[in-house]
Amino acid sequence: MLRIEHAYWLLALFFAGAAWLNLRTRRGWHAAFWTVLAALFAGGDFVLAASKAHAQLPAQAAGAGVLALAVLAPRMTRGHIVERGAAEREADALRLRHKLLVPALLIPLVTLLVALFGGYPAFGVQLFAQKQMTLTGLALACVIALIAALWMTRAKPRAGLVEGRRLLDTLGWAALLPLTLAALGGVFAATGVGTAIAELVRMAIPVQSALACIVAYGIGMVLFTVIMGNAFAAFPVLTAGIGLPLLIHMHGAHPAILGAFGMLTGYCGTLFTPMAANFNIVPVALLELPNQNDVIRAQWKTGAILLVVNLVLMYFLAFRF
Amino acid sequence: MMHWLPLLGVLIVVAGFALRFNPVPVVVVAGIVSGLAAGRGIGEILALLGNSFVSERTLMFYAFTLPAIGVLERAGLREHARNWIASLRSLTLPRLLIAYLGMRQVLCMLGLYDIAGHAQTVRPLLAPMAEGAAEKRGSPLDSAERNDVRAFCAATDNVGRFFGEDVFIALGAVLLIQGFYAQHGIELQPLQIALWALPTAIAAFVIHGIRIALFSRRVSNSALSGIERAKRDAAH
Numbered sequence: 001m002l003r004i005e006h007a008y009w010l011l012a013l014f015f016a017g018a019a020w021l022n023l024r025t026r027r028g029w030h031a032a033f034w035t036v037l038a039a040l041f042a043g044g045d046f047v048l049a050a051s052k053a054h055a056q057l058p059a060q061a062a063g064a065g066v067l068a069l070a071v072l073a074p075r076m077t078r079g080h081i082v083e084r085g086a087a088e089r090e091a092d093a094l095r096l097r098h099k100l101l102v103p104a105l106l107i108p109l110v111t112l113l114v115a116l117f118g119g120y121p122a123f124g125v126q127l128f129a130q131k132q133m134t135l136t137g138l139a140l141a142c143v144i145a146l147i148a149a150l151w152m153t154r155a156k157p158r159a160g161l162v163e164g165r166r167l168l169d170t171l172g173w174a175a176l177l178p179l180t181l182a183a184l185g186g187v188f189a190a191t192g193v194g195t196a197i198a199e200l201v202r203m204a205i206p207v208q209s210a211l212a213c214i215v216a217y218g219i220g221m222v223l224f225t226v227i228m229g230n231a232f233a234a235f236p237v238l239t240a241g242i243g244l245p246l247l248i249h250m251h252g253a254h255p256a257i258l259g260a261f262g263m264l265t266g267y268c269g270t271l272f273t274p275m276a277a278n279f280n281i282v283p284v285a286l287l288e289l290p291n292q293n294d295v296i297r298a299q300w301k302t303g304a305i306l307l308v309v310n311l312v313l314m315y316f317l318a319f320r321f
Numbered sequence: 322m323m324h325w326l327p328l329l330g331v332l333i334v335v336a337g338f339a340l341r342f343n344p345v346p347v348v349v350v351a352g353i354v355s356g357l358a359a360g361r362g363i364g365e366i367l368a369l370l371g372n373s374f375v376s377e378r379t380l381m382f383y384a385f386t387l388p389a390i391g392v393l394e395r396a397g398l399r400e401h402a403r404n405w406i407a408s409l410r411s412l413t414l415p416r417l418l419i420a421y422l423g424m425r426q427v428l429c430m431l432g433l434y435d436i437a438g439h440a441q442t443v444r445p446l447l448a449p450m451a452e453g454a455a456e457k458r459g460s461p462l463d464s465a466e467r468n469d470v471r472a473f474c475a476a477t478d479n480v481g482r483f484f485g486e487d488v489f490i491a492l493g494a495v496l497l498i499q500g501f502y503a504q505h506g507i508e509l510q511p512l513q514i515a516l517w518a519l520p521t522a523i524a525a526f527v528i529h530g531i532r533i534a535l536f537s538r539r540v541s542n543s544a545l546s547g548i549e550r551a552k553r554d555a556a557h
Contacts, residue, residue: 004379007382007385008378010385011378011381011382011384011385014384014385014387014388015384040374040375040378041378041381043375044375044376044378045375047371047372047375048372048375048376051368051372056364056365056368058371059367059368059369059371059372060364060367060368060371061371062370062371062372062374062375063366063367063368063369063370063371063372063374064367064371065371065374066349066370066371066374067349067367067370069345069349070345070346070348070349070350071346073343073345073346074343074345074346083394083395084395086400089394089395089396089397089399089400090397090400091397092396092397093396093397093398093400093401093404094397094401094404096396096397096401097401097405098401098405100393100396100397100398100401101398101401101402101446103389103392103393104389104390104393104398104441104442104445104446107386107389107441108437108441108442132379135379135382138382138385139382139385142385142386142388142389143385145386145389146388146389146392148389149389149392149393149396150392152396153392153393153395153396155392155395155396159391159392159395160388160389160391160392161388162391163387163388163390163391163392163394163395164387164388164391166391167387167390167391167394167440168384168387173343173344173345175381175384176345176381177344177345177348178377178380178381179374179377179378179380179381180344180345180348180349180374181348182373182374182377182380183348183352183370183373183374183377184330184334184348184349184351184352184373185373186369186370186372186373186376186377187330187352187355187356187366187369187370187373188327188330188331188352188355190356190359190369191327191330191355191356191358191359191361192324192327192359193327193328193330193331193355195324196324196325196327196328197328197331227331227334227335231494232494232497235497235498235501236497236501239501240501240505244505248507255502255507255509256509256513256514256517257517259498259501259502259509259514259517260487260498260514260515260517260518260521261517261521263487263494263497263498263518264484264487264518264521267483267484267487270479270483271476271479271480271483274338274344275334275338277344278380278383278439279439279479279482280479281344282383282439282440283439283443283444283475283478284472284475286439286440286443286444287439287443287444287448287468287471287472287474287475289468289471289472290468292341294468294472295472295475295476295479297472298469298472298473298475298476299475299476299479299480301532302476302480302525302528302529302532305528306484306521306524306525306528309521309524309528310521310524313520313521313524317517317520
Protein backbone atom coordinates (compact mmCIF):
# COMPACT_ATOMS: atom_id res chain seq x y z
CA MET A 1 0.00 0.00 0.00
CA LEU A 2 1.32 3.42 -0.92
CA ARG A 3 1.47 5.81 2.00
CA ILE A 4 2.45 9.46 2.36
CA GLU A 5 5.59 8.32 4.21
CA HIS A 6 6.89 6.70 1.02
CA ALA A 7 6.56 10.06 -0.69
CA TYR A 8 8.60 11.73 2.06
CA TRP A 9 11.37 9.14 1.63
CA LEU A 10 11.42 9.59 -2.12
CA LEU A 11 11.68 13.36 -1.71
CA ALA A 12 14.54 12.85 0.78
CA LEU A 13 16.27 10.75 -1.86
CA PHE A 14 15.87 13.54 -4.42
CA PHE A 15 17.36 16.11 -2.02
CA ALA A 16 20.25 13.74 -1.25
CA GLY A 17 20.86 13.37 -4.99
CA ALA A 18 20.88 17.15 -5.41
CA ALA A 19 23.38 17.38 -2.53
CA TRP A 20 25.61 14.82 -4.21
CA LEU A 21 25.62 16.71 -7.55
CA ASN A 22 26.44 19.94 -5.73
CA LEU A 23 29.29 18.26 -3.89
CA ARG A 24 30.76 17.04 -7.18
CA THR A 25 30.73 20.58 -8.56
CA ARG A 26 32.36 21.85 -5.35
CA ARG A 27 29.38 23.80 -4.08
CA GLY A 28 29.80 22.73 -0.47
CA TRP A 29 27.20 25.04 1.16
CA HIS A 30 24.50 23.89 -1.24
CA ALA A 31 25.46 20.26 -0.66
CA ALA A 32 25.24 20.72 3.11
CA PHE A 33 21.85 22.46 2.84
CA TRP A 34 20.20 19.70 0.80
CA THR A 35 21.79 17.02 2.99
CA VAL A 36 20.27 18.47 6.16
CA LEU A 37 16.92 18.83 4.43
CA ALA A 38 17.08 15.23 3.19
CA ALA A 39 17.72 14.07 6.76
CA LEU A 40 14.74 16.09 8.08
CA PHE A 41 12.44 14.61 5.43
CA ALA A 42 13.60 11.03 5.93
CA GLY A 43 13.58 11.24 9.75
CA GLY A 44 10.42 13.33 10.13
CA ASP A 45 8.07 10.47 10.92
CA PHE A 46 10.46 9.10 13.51
CA VAL A 47 10.55 12.57 15.13
CA LEU A 48 6.76 12.81 15.23
CA ALA A 49 6.39 9.29 16.62
CA ALA A 50 8.98 9.98 19.32
CA SER A 51 7.25 13.24 20.29
CA LYS A 52 3.98 11.39 20.68
CA ALA A 53 5.77 9.05 23.09
CA HIS A 54 7.08 12.13 24.97
CA ALA A 55 10.69 11.67 23.88
CA GLN A 56 11.92 15.21 23.20
CA LEU A 57 15.43 14.49 21.92
CA PRO A 58 14.58 13.65 18.27
CA ALA A 59 12.41 16.77 17.98
CA GLN A 60 15.22 18.87 19.46
CA ALA A 61 17.65 17.38 16.94
CA ALA A 62 15.19 18.32 14.17
CA GLY A 63 15.04 21.84 15.63
CA ALA A 64 18.83 21.98 15.50
CA GLY A 65 18.59 20.88 11.87
CA VAL A 66 16.25 23.80 11.15
CA LEU A 67 18.79 26.13 12.81
CA ALA A 68 21.52 24.68 10.57
CA LEU A 69 19.38 25.37 7.49
CA ALA A 70 18.94 28.97 8.64
CA VAL A 71 22.72 29.35 8.91
CA LEU A 72 23.34 27.75 5.50
CA ALA A 73 20.57 29.55 3.56
CA PRO A 74 22.30 32.98 3.23
CA ARG A 75 25.41 31.24 1.86
CA MET A 76 23.54 29.82 -1.11
CA THR A 77 23.83 31.74 -4.34
CA ARG A 78 20.74 31.82 -6.45
CA GLY A 79 21.45 32.04 -10.12
CA HIS A 80 20.89 30.59 -13.51
CA ILE A 81 22.42 27.13 -13.78
CA VAL A 82 23.84 25.99 -17.11
CA GLU A 83 21.28 24.14 -19.18
CA ARG A 84 21.15 22.58 -22.63
CA GLY A 85 21.64 25.06 -25.49
CA ALA A 86 18.67 27.03 -26.80
CA ALA A 87 19.19 25.82 -30.38
CA GLU A 88 19.11 22.15 -29.35
CA ARG A 89 15.98 22.74 -27.28
CA GLU A 90 14.29 24.52 -30.18
CA ALA A 91 15.16 21.62 -32.53
CA ASP A 92 13.70 19.06 -30.11
CA ALA A 93 10.62 21.23 -29.66
CA LEU A 94 9.98 21.21 -33.43
CA ARG A 95 10.50 17.43 -33.60
CA LEU A 96 8.43 16.37 -30.56
CA ARG A 97 5.76 19.10 -30.64
CA HIS A 98 2.55 18.22 -28.77
CA LYS A 99 4.03 14.96 -27.50
CA LEU A 100 5.93 17.13 -25.02
CA LEU A 101 2.67 18.10 -23.35
CA VAL A 102 1.67 14.50 -22.61
CA PRO A 103 3.95 13.86 -19.60
CA ALA A 104 3.22 17.35 -18.26
CA LEU A 105 -0.52 16.63 -18.41
CA LEU A 106 -0.01 13.18 -16.86
CA ILE A 107 0.79 14.91 -13.56
CA PRO A 108 -2.70 16.44 -13.09
CA LEU A 109 -4.41 13.46 -14.73
CA VAL A 110 -2.89 10.73 -12.53
CA THR A 111 -3.32 12.91 -9.42
CA LEU A 112 -6.98 13.30 -10.33
CA LEU A 113 -7.45 9.55 -10.86
CA VAL A 114 -5.88 8.75 -7.50
CA ALA A 115 -7.96 11.44 -5.78
CA LEU A 116 -11.17 10.06 -7.29
CA PHE A 117 -10.60 6.30 -7.24
CA GLY A 118 -7.64 5.73 -4.89
CA GLY A 119 -10.01 4.99 -2.03
CA TYR A 120 -11.41 1.87 -3.71
CA PRO A 121 -9.54 -1.44 -3.56
CA ALA A 122 -8.20 -2.76 -6.87
CA PHE A 123 -8.28 -6.56 -7.29
CA GLY A 124 -9.01 -6.85 -3.59
CA VAL A 125 -5.95 -4.83 -2.58
CA GLN A 126 -6.08 -1.35 -1.07
CA LEU A 127 -3.47 0.55 -3.11
CA PHE A 128 -3.48 3.90 -1.32
CA ALA A 129 -3.66 4.83 2.35
CA GLN A 130 -6.49 7.26 3.13
CA LYS A 131 -4.22 9.80 4.86
CA GLN A 132 -3.19 12.58 2.42
CA MET A 133 -4.22 10.43 -0.54
CA THR A 134 -4.25 13.28 -3.08
CA LEU A 135 -0.67 14.20 -2.24
CA THR A 136 0.46 10.58 -2.38
CA GLY A 137 -1.21 10.56 -5.79
CA LEU A 138 0.71 13.70 -6.80
CA ALA A 139 4.00 12.00 -5.89
CA LEU A 140 3.09 8.89 -7.89
CA ALA A 141 1.94 11.05 -10.82
CA CYS A 142 5.28 12.84 -10.90
CA VAL A 143 7.20 9.56 -10.97
CA ILE A 144 5.05 8.29 -13.85
CA ALA A 145 5.44 11.62 -15.67
CA LEU A 146 9.22 11.45 -15.23
CA ILE A 147 9.37 7.94 -16.71
CA ALA A 148 7.18 9.04 -19.63
CA ALA A 149 9.31 12.15 -20.21
CA LEU A 150 12.57 10.18 -20.18
CA TRP A 151 11.17 7.56 -22.55
CA MET A 152 9.79 10.12 -24.97
CA THR A 153 12.84 12.37 -25.11
CA ARG A 154 15.24 9.38 -25.10
CA ALA A 155 17.15 10.99 -22.27
CA LYS A 156 19.21 8.92 -19.82
CA PRO A 157 17.55 8.29 -16.42
CA ARG A 158 20.28 10.41 -14.84
CA ALA A 159 18.79 13.43 -16.64
CA GLY A 160 15.87 13.29 -14.19
CA LEU A 161 18.16 14.03 -11.28
CA VAL A 162 20.35 16.48 -13.21
CA GLU A 163 17.42 18.56 -14.49
CA GLY A 164 15.48 18.27 -11.23
CA ARG A 165 18.49 19.54 -9.36
CA ARG A 166 18.87 22.39 -11.88
CA LEU A 167 15.36 23.61 -11.01
CA LEU A 168 15.83 22.92 -7.29
CA ASP A 169 18.99 25.04 -7.19
CA THR A 170 17.24 27.73 -9.26
CA LEU A 171 14.83 27.95 -6.33
CA GLY A 172 17.62 27.74 -3.75
CA TRP A 173 16.62 28.73 -0.21
CA ALA A 174 13.27 30.05 -1.48
CA ALA A 175 12.25 26.39 -1.82
CA LEU A 176 12.45 26.05 1.93
CA LEU A 177 10.66 29.23 2.93
CA PRO A 178 7.06 27.90 2.96
CA LEU A 179 8.07 25.18 5.40
CA THR A 180 10.05 27.49 7.65
CA LEU A 181 7.17 29.95 7.79
CA ALA A 182 4.73 27.21 8.67
CA ALA A 183 7.04 26.18 11.49
CA LEU A 184 7.07 29.80 12.69
CA GLY A 185 3.26 29.76 12.61
CA GLY A 186 3.38 26.76 14.94
CA VAL A 187 5.68 28.60 17.34
CA PHE A 188 3.54 31.78 17.21
CA ALA A 189 0.41 29.78 17.98
CA ALA A 190 2.07 28.04 20.91
CA THR A 191 3.42 31.27 22.43
CA GLY A 192 0.15 33.23 22.38
CA VAL A 193 1.00 35.75 19.64
CA GLY A 194 -2.50 35.37 18.15
CA THR A 195 -4.46 36.18 21.29
CA ALA A 196 -2.27 39.22 21.95
CA ILE A 197 -3.08 40.61 18.49
CA ALA A 198 -6.82 39.99 18.83
CA GLU A 199 -6.72 41.85 22.12
CA LEU A 200 -4.94 44.81 20.49
CA VAL A 201 -7.65 45.03 17.81
CA ARG A 202 -10.44 44.95 20.40
CA MET A 203 -8.82 47.77 22.36
CA ALA A 204 -8.80 49.95 19.25
CA ILE A 205 -12.48 49.86 18.17
CA PRO A 206 -15.88 51.12 19.40
CA VAL A 207 -17.62 47.77 19.97
CA GLN A 208 -21.21 49.13 19.88
CA SER A 209 -20.96 49.82 16.16
CA ALA A 210 -21.60 46.78 13.96
CA LEU A 211 -19.81 48.49 11.06
CA ALA A 212 -16.71 49.17 13.17
CA CYS A 213 -16.69 45.52 14.28
CA ILE A 214 -17.00 44.25 10.69
CA VAL A 215 -14.16 46.50 9.54
CA ALA A 216 -12.00 45.52 12.52
CA TYR A 217 -12.70 41.83 11.90
CA GLY A 218 -11.87 42.11 8.20
CA ILE A 219 -8.79 44.29 8.60
CA GLY A 220 -7.67 42.12 11.51
CA MET A 221 -7.95 39.03 9.30
CA VAL A 222 -5.88 40.77 6.62
CA LEU A 223 -3.18 42.02 9.02
CA PHE A 224 -2.89 38.69 10.76
CA THR A 225 -2.73 36.86 7.43
CA VAL A 226 -0.02 39.24 6.22
CA ILE A 227 2.02 38.50 9.34
CA MET A 228 1.48 34.73 9.41
CA GLY A 229 1.32 34.26 5.63
CA ASN A 230 -1.78 32.11 6.07
CA ALA A 231 -5.46 32.86 6.57
CA PHE A 232 -5.99 29.49 8.28
CA ALA A 233 -3.88 30.62 11.23
CA ALA A 234 -5.71 33.95 11.40
CA PHE A 235 -9.27 32.61 11.30
CA PRO A 236 -9.60 30.88 14.70
CA VAL A 237 -7.81 33.71 16.49
CA LEU A 238 -9.78 36.61 14.99
CA THR A 239 -13.13 34.80 15.02
CA ALA A 240 -12.69 33.85 18.68
CA GLY A 241 -11.49 37.37 19.52
CA ILE A 242 -13.93 39.52 17.50
CA GLY A 243 -16.28 37.42 15.35
CA LEU A 244 -17.99 35.32 18.02
CA PRO A 245 -18.30 37.67 21.00
CA LEU A 246 -18.97 40.93 19.15
CA LEU A 247 -20.42 40.18 15.73
CA ILE A 248 -22.38 36.96 16.31
CA HIS A 249 -23.44 37.22 19.96
CA MET A 250 -23.73 40.99 20.34
CA HIS A 251 -24.81 42.16 16.84
CA GLY A 252 -26.47 38.94 15.63
CA ALA A 253 -24.43 38.22 12.51
CA HIS A 254 -25.04 34.95 10.62
CA PRO A 255 -22.15 32.58 11.46
CA ALA A 256 -21.90 30.87 8.04
CA ILE A 257 -21.85 34.19 6.16
CA LEU A 258 -19.42 35.75 8.60
CA GLY A 259 -17.14 32.71 8.48
CA ALA A 260 -17.03 32.45 4.69
CA PHE A 261 -16.47 36.17 4.11
CA GLY A 262 -14.05 36.44 7.02
CA MET A 263 -11.87 33.65 5.67
CA LEU A 264 -11.92 35.08 2.14
CA THR A 265 -11.03 38.54 3.45
CA GLY A 266 -7.98 36.86 4.95
CA TYR A 267 -7.23 35.34 1.54
CA CYS A 268 -7.00 38.89 0.13
CA GLY A 269 -4.20 39.43 2.63
CA THR A 270 -2.35 36.40 1.23
CA LEU A 271 -1.97 38.36 -2.01
CA PHE A 272 -0.03 41.12 -0.20
CA THR A 273 2.57 39.25 1.81
CA PRO A 274 6.02 37.74 1.21
CA MET A 275 5.24 35.50 4.18
CA ALA A 276 2.98 33.44 1.90
CA ALA A 277 6.18 32.23 0.32
CA ASN A 278 4.93 29.28 -1.70
CA PHE A 279 2.53 31.57 -3.58
CA ASN A 280 4.48 34.81 -3.71
CA ILE A 281 8.22 34.06 -3.40
CA VAL A 282 8.65 30.57 -4.89
CA PRO A 283 7.21 31.70 -8.27
CA VAL A 284 9.62 34.67 -8.31
CA ALA A 285 12.47 32.17 -8.17
CA LEU A 286 10.80 29.72 -10.56
CA LEU A 287 10.14 32.41 -13.18
CA GLU A 288 13.58 33.95 -12.60
CA LEU A 289 12.17 37.40 -11.87
CA PRO A 290 14.64 40.08 -10.72
CA ASN A 291 12.77 41.46 -7.68
CA GLN A 292 11.49 39.46 -4.71
CA ASN A 293 8.20 41.37 -4.71
CA ASP A 294 7.42 41.16 -8.45
CA VAL A 295 4.49 38.75 -8.05
CA ILE A 296 2.99 40.75 -5.18
CA ARG A 297 3.30 43.88 -7.29
CA ALA A 298 1.29 42.21 -10.07
CA GLN A 299 -1.55 41.09 -7.79
CA TRP A 300 -1.94 43.49 -4.85
CA LYS A 301 -4.45 45.69 -6.66
CA THR A 302 -6.76 42.71 -7.26
CA GLY A 303 -6.48 41.93 -3.54
CA ALA A 304 -7.16 45.52 -2.45
CA ILE A 305 -10.28 45.97 -4.60
CA LEU A 306 -11.59 42.55 -3.60
CA LEU A 307 -11.00 43.38 0.05
CA VAL A 308 -13.27 46.42 -0.17
CA VAL A 309 -15.93 44.46 -2.10
CA ASN A 310 -15.77 41.72 0.53
CA LEU A 311 -16.20 44.08 3.47
CA VAL A 312 -19.20 45.74 1.82
CA LEU A 313 -20.81 42.36 1.02
CA MET A 314 -20.12 41.08 4.53
CA TYR A 315 -21.71 44.17 6.11
CA PHE A 316 -24.85 44.02 3.95
CA LEU A 317 -25.33 40.22 4.02
CA ALA A 318 -24.27 39.07 7.48
CA PHE A 319 -27.10 40.83 9.35
CA ARG A 320 -29.78 40.12 6.69
CA PHE A 321 -30.18 36.35 7.03
CA MET B 322 2.05 43.03 30.50
CA MET B 323 4.13 39.87 30.04
CA HIS B 324 1.80 38.40 27.45
CA TRP B 325 2.66 41.18 24.97
CA LEU B 326 6.30 40.12 24.83
CA PRO B 327 5.96 37.30 22.23
CA LEU B 328 4.88 40.01 19.75
CA LEU B 329 8.62 40.78 19.51
CA GLY B 330 8.79 37.85 17.09
CA VAL B 331 6.31 39.62 14.79
CA LEU B 332 8.42 42.80 14.90
CA ILE B 333 11.53 40.82 13.93
CA VAL B 334 9.75 39.29 10.93
CA VAL B 335 8.44 42.67 9.74
CA ALA B 336 11.83 44.37 10.21
CA GLY B 337 13.70 41.48 8.59
CA PHE B 338 11.51 41.52 5.49
CA ALA B 339 11.63 45.32 5.28
CA LEU B 340 15.43 45.35 5.50
CA ARG B 341 15.64 42.53 2.95
CA PHE B 342 17.66 40.15 5.05
CA ASN B 343 17.60 36.54 3.94
CA PRO B 344 14.12 35.42 5.08
CA VAL B 345 15.06 31.92 6.30
CA PRO B 346 17.28 32.99 9.25
CA VAL B 347 14.92 35.93 9.99
CA VAL B 348 12.01 33.52 10.40
CA VAL B 349 13.94 31.07 12.55
CA VAL B 350 15.30 33.85 14.81
CA ALA B 351 11.76 35.28 15.15
CA GLY B 352 10.51 31.88 16.31
CA ILE B 353 13.27 31.55 18.90
CA VAL B 354 12.73 35.10 20.22
CA SER B 355 8.97 34.55 20.53
CA GLY B 356 9.63 31.35 22.44
CA LEU B 357 12.14 32.97 24.79
CA ALA B 358 9.82 35.94 25.35
CA ALA B 359 7.03 33.53 26.30
CA GLY B 360 9.33 32.10 28.95
CA ARG B 361 10.11 28.78 27.22
CA GLY B 362 13.47 27.06 27.64
CA ILE B 363 15.80 26.67 24.67
CA GLY B 364 15.30 22.87 24.58
CA GLU B 365 11.55 23.29 24.48
CA ILE B 366 11.79 25.87 21.68
CA LEU B 367 14.02 23.62 19.59
CA ALA B 368 11.56 20.75 19.99
CA LEU B 369 8.63 23.01 19.07
CA LEU B 370 10.49 24.25 15.97
CA GLY B 371 11.52 20.74 14.93
CA ASN B 372 8.04 19.29 15.41
CA SER B 373 6.31 22.13 13.54
CA PHE B 374 8.80 21.84 10.68
CA VAL B 375 8.46 18.10 10.08
CA SER B 376 4.66 18.16 10.40
CA GLU B 377 4.46 20.62 7.51
CA ARG B 378 6.62 18.65 5.06
CA THR B 379 3.83 18.38 2.49
CA LEU B 380 4.44 22.08 1.72
CA MET B 381 7.48 20.99 -0.30
CA PHE B 382 5.59 18.50 -2.45
CA TYR B 383 5.81 20.78 -5.45
CA ALA B 384 9.47 19.66 -5.61
CA PHE B 385 8.21 16.27 -6.88
CA THR B 386 7.30 17.87 -10.19
CA LEU B 387 10.79 19.27 -10.79
CA PRO B 388 12.57 16.22 -12.33
CA ALA B 389 9.79 15.53 -14.87
CA ILE B 390 9.35 19.21 -15.74
CA GLY B 391 13.14 19.62 -15.95
CA VAL B 392 13.50 16.75 -18.43
CA LEU B 393 10.69 18.18 -20.57
CA GLU B 394 12.26 21.65 -20.48
CA ARG B 395 15.52 20.08 -21.65
CA ALA B 396 13.61 18.79 -24.68
CA GLY B 397 12.09 22.20 -25.43
CA LEU B 398 8.73 22.20 -23.60
CA ARG B 399 8.84 25.96 -23.01
CA GLU B 400 9.85 26.67 -26.61
CA HIS B 401 7.04 24.47 -27.91
CA ALA B 402 4.40 26.07 -25.66
CA ARG B 403 5.45 29.52 -26.91
CA ASN B 404 5.55 28.53 -30.60
CA TRP B 405 2.21 26.77 -30.41
CA ILE B 406 0.34 29.68 -28.84
CA ALA B 407 2.01 32.09 -31.24
CA SER B 408 0.56 30.05 -34.13
CA LEU B 409 -3.02 30.24 -32.80
CA ARG B 410 -4.16 33.60 -34.13
CA SER B 411 -7.33 34.04 -32.09
CA LEU B 412 -5.75 33.14 -28.73
CA THR B 413 -4.75 36.57 -27.44
CA LEU B 414 -3.06 37.32 -24.11
CA PRO B 415 -6.27 38.37 -22.28
CA ARG B 416 -8.20 35.35 -23.60
CA LEU B 417 -5.44 32.97 -22.50
CA LEU B 418 -5.11 34.41 -18.99
CA ILE B 419 -8.86 34.80 -18.39
CA ALA B 420 -9.49 31.23 -19.58
CA TYR B 421 -6.74 30.00 -17.24
CA LEU B 422 -8.20 32.02 -14.35
CA GLY B 423 -11.67 30.59 -14.87
CA MET B 424 -10.44 27.03 -15.28
CA ARG B 425 -8.24 27.26 -12.21
CA GLN B 426 -11.17 28.53 -10.13
CA VAL B 427 -13.54 25.81 -11.31
CA LEU B 428 -10.97 23.03 -10.79
CA CYS B 429 -10.25 24.31 -7.27
CA MET B 430 -13.97 24.38 -6.51
CA LEU B 431 -13.93 20.66 -7.31
CA GLY B 432 -11.05 20.19 -4.88
CA LEU B 433 -8.41 19.78 -7.59
CA TYR B 434 -6.03 22.48 -6.47
CA ASP B 435 -2.80 20.52 -6.67
CA ILE B 436 -3.14 19.67 -10.34
CA ALA B 437 -1.99 23.14 -11.38
CA GLY B 438 0.47 25.50 -9.73
CA HIS B 439 3.62 27.55 -10.16
CA ALA B 440 5.89 24.53 -10.65
CA GLN B 441 3.38 22.25 -12.42
CA THR B 442 1.80 24.65 -14.91
CA VAL B 443 2.91 28.31 -14.62
CA ARG B 444 6.63 27.96 -15.33
CA PRO B 445 6.54 25.22 -17.97
CA LEU B 446 3.28 26.12 -19.75
CA LEU B 447 1.37 29.27 -18.86
CA ALA B 448 4.31 31.72 -18.78
CA PRO B 449 5.80 30.73 -22.17
CA MET B 450 2.29 30.60 -23.68
CA ALA B 451 1.56 34.09 -22.36
CA GLU B 452 4.85 35.36 -23.76
CA GLY B 453 3.98 33.83 -27.12
CA ALA B 454 0.51 35.39 -27.02
CA ALA B 455 1.86 38.80 -26.02
CA GLU B 456 4.33 38.83 -28.92
CA LYS B 457 1.46 38.63 -31.37
CA ARG B 458 1.44 42.42 -31.10
CA GLY B 459 4.19 42.28 -33.73
CA SER B 460 7.33 43.00 -31.77
CA PRO B 461 9.26 40.95 -29.20
CA LEU B 462 8.94 41.71 -25.48
CA ASP B 463 11.84 43.50 -23.86
CA SER B 464 13.15 41.97 -20.63
CA ALA B 465 11.12 44.24 -18.31
CA GLU B 466 7.92 43.45 -20.23
CA ARG B 467 8.73 39.73 -20.20
CA ASN B 468 9.10 39.86 -16.41
CA ASP B 469 5.79 41.73 -16.09
CA VAL B 470 3.99 39.11 -18.18
CA ARG B 471 5.49 36.27 -16.13
CA ALA B 472 4.60 37.95 -12.83
CA PHE B 473 1.04 38.46 -14.06
CA CYS B 474 0.81 34.75 -14.89
CA ALA B 475 1.86 33.85 -11.33
CA ALA B 476 -0.64 36.38 -9.94
CA THR B 477 -3.42 34.89 -12.07
CA ASP B 478 -2.66 31.42 -10.75
CA ASN B 479 -2.79 32.71 -7.15
CA VAL B 480 -6.10 34.54 -7.59
CA GLY B 481 -7.66 31.55 -9.33
CA ARG B 482 -6.57 29.14 -6.65
CA PHE B 483 -7.43 31.22 -3.58
CA PHE B 484 -10.89 32.23 -4.73
CA GLY B 485 -11.82 28.79 -5.99
CA GLU B 486 -10.71 26.47 -3.20
CA ASP B 487 -12.94 28.12 -0.61
CA VAL B 488 -16.02 26.89 -2.45
CA PHE B 489 -14.86 23.25 -2.21
CA ILE B 490 -16.69 21.54 0.63
CA ALA B 491 -14.64 18.50 1.55
CA LEU B 492 -11.29 19.97 2.51
CA GLY B 493 -9.42 22.90 3.91
CA ALA B 494 -11.03 26.24 4.55
CA VAL B 495 -14.67 25.17 4.79
CA LEU B 496 -13.95 22.34 7.21
CA LEU B 497 -11.78 24.64 9.29
CA ILE B 498 -14.65 27.14 9.58
CA GLN B 499 -17.16 24.40 10.37
CA GLY B 500 -14.84 22.81 12.92
CA PHE B 501 -14.21 26.11 14.64
CA TYR B 502 -17.92 26.84 15.03
CA ALA B 503 -18.62 23.27 16.18
CA GLN B 504 -16.07 23.73 18.97
CA HIS B 505 -17.98 26.82 20.03
CA GLY B 506 -21.40 25.15 19.96
CA ILE B 507 -22.68 26.36 16.57
CA GLU B 508 -23.61 23.55 14.15
CA LEU B 509 -23.37 24.39 10.42
CA GLN B 510 -23.48 22.35 7.21
CA PRO B 511 -20.32 22.61 5.05
CA LEU B 512 -22.44 23.39 1.99
CA GLN B 513 -23.95 26.42 3.75
CA ILE B 514 -20.47 27.90 4.25
CA ALA B 515 -19.22 26.98 0.78
CA LEU B 516 -22.18 28.66 -0.96
CA TRP B 517 -21.46 31.93 0.80
CA ALA B 518 -17.98 31.85 -0.71
CA LEU B 519 -19.48 32.06 -4.20
CA PRO B 520 -20.10 35.86 -4.32
CA THR B 521 -16.42 36.53 -3.56
CA ALA B 522 -15.32 33.92 -6.11
CA ILE B 523 -17.36 35.69 -8.79
CA ALA B 524 -16.12 39.13 -7.71
CA ALA B 525 -12.52 37.88 -7.86
CA PHE B 526 -13.04 36.58 -11.41
CA VAL B 527 -14.55 39.87 -12.58
CA ILE B 528 -11.98 42.12 -10.88
CA HIS B 529 -8.93 40.15 -11.95
CA GLY B 530 -10.40 39.61 -15.43
CA ILE B 531 -10.69 43.39 -15.88
CA ARG B 532 -7.14 43.84 -14.63
CA ILE B 533 -5.93 41.20 -17.12
CA ALA B 534 -7.66 43.09 -19.95
CA LEU B 535 -6.12 46.42 -18.88
CA PHE B 536 -2.68 44.87 -18.47
CA SER B 537 -2.86 43.22 -21.91
CA ARG B 538 -3.85 46.50 -23.50
CA ARG B 539 -0.87 48.19 -21.91
CA VAL B 540 1.46 45.49 -23.26
CA SER B 541 0.12 45.75 -26.81
CA ASN B 542 0.05 49.56 -26.74
CA SER B 543 3.67 49.74 -25.69
CA ALA B 544 4.47 47.79 -28.87
CA LEU B 545 2.66 50.42 -30.92
CA SER B 546 4.70 53.16 -29.38
CA GLY B 547 7.79 51.01 -29.99
CA ILE B 548 6.98 50.73 -33.70
CA GLU B 549 6.32 54.46 -33.93
CA ARG B 550 9.61 55.11 -32.21
CA ALA B 551 11.37 52.87 -34.75
CA LYS B 552 9.69 54.73 -37.62
CA ARG B 553 10.72 58.06 -36.19
CA ASP B 554 14.27 56.83 -35.73
CA ALA B 555 14.31 55.56 -39.31
CA ALA B 556 13.08 58.95 -40.60
CA HIS B 557 16.04 60.72 -39.08
